[in-house]
Amino acid sequence: MKITTKLFKEIEVDEDKLIHFPQGIIGFPELTDFLLIHDSESEGGIRWMQSIQEPAFAMPVIDPLIVMPDYNPQIEDDLLQPLGEITEDNSLVLVTITVPHEIEKMTVNLKAPIVINGENRKANQIITEDDRYAVKFPIYQILKDNMERAGE
Template sequence: MHFNTPCFGTVEYEQKDIIRFQDGLLGFENMIDYLLIHISPIEDSFMYLQSLQDENLSFILANPFTLYPGYSPSLSKEDLIQLDLQDDTPVIFYSICVLKKNIAHSTCNLKAPLVIRTDTRKGFQVVLQDPQYGFHHPFPDLSLDERGELRC
């Protein structure tokens, strides 16, 4: 299948690539089907989440564990039920970022991460109860190591 976007051009995908957020995302409850688009083939710290319902809607995502090594989200019992998670269920976490022209003013939403089951491609945006995480958490200092990978 093909999907045309103004930012990424024509994106090819298969049905198995679609991530479904049955409840949508906060503020975008009617947008449920998305594709993950990798920014770099060798670095997975940042990606785009492209809506399949609106070609003009995409989000910049970050791997919160790469940017914030101490990040330790704790899912509530309701979150676990919503995603039908067991101890061995494969999941990935992403945080939605707001990038500014000056990277020092950019933020990452650690309070409401996206949790995606990699086996079913079912996603859910959770709101963590932990007060140490904010909706506009400042970016850490970013740099690349000798292999060109992100180092915080």
């Protein structure tokens, strides 16, 4: 199947790679199917969750371990149950990125990670009650430092 997106123009979508959010994502419950896009032009590990239902909607996401190596939120088992059996080997955790006009004020939402079961491609954005994590955690300097260390 092909879709035309705002950011990536026309792209071919392998339906086996779709990620399904049975409850949608926070703020957009009607958006349930996404494609995770690895943009070759993105730096610092940033990827995109591209909506299939709304081609104009794509949100930047990142592995939280890139910006906080000890990230390990406490998530209640009943919130993960709809995803099937979750293990370290079959799961992927991402957090959403907010990029304001002043890029130096870029943040991630560590309070509401996206958990994906890689085997059945089901996902959920979960609000954790873990007080160690912020909704707006600044990452610009962290990404800049990471890229400098990597020689990018």
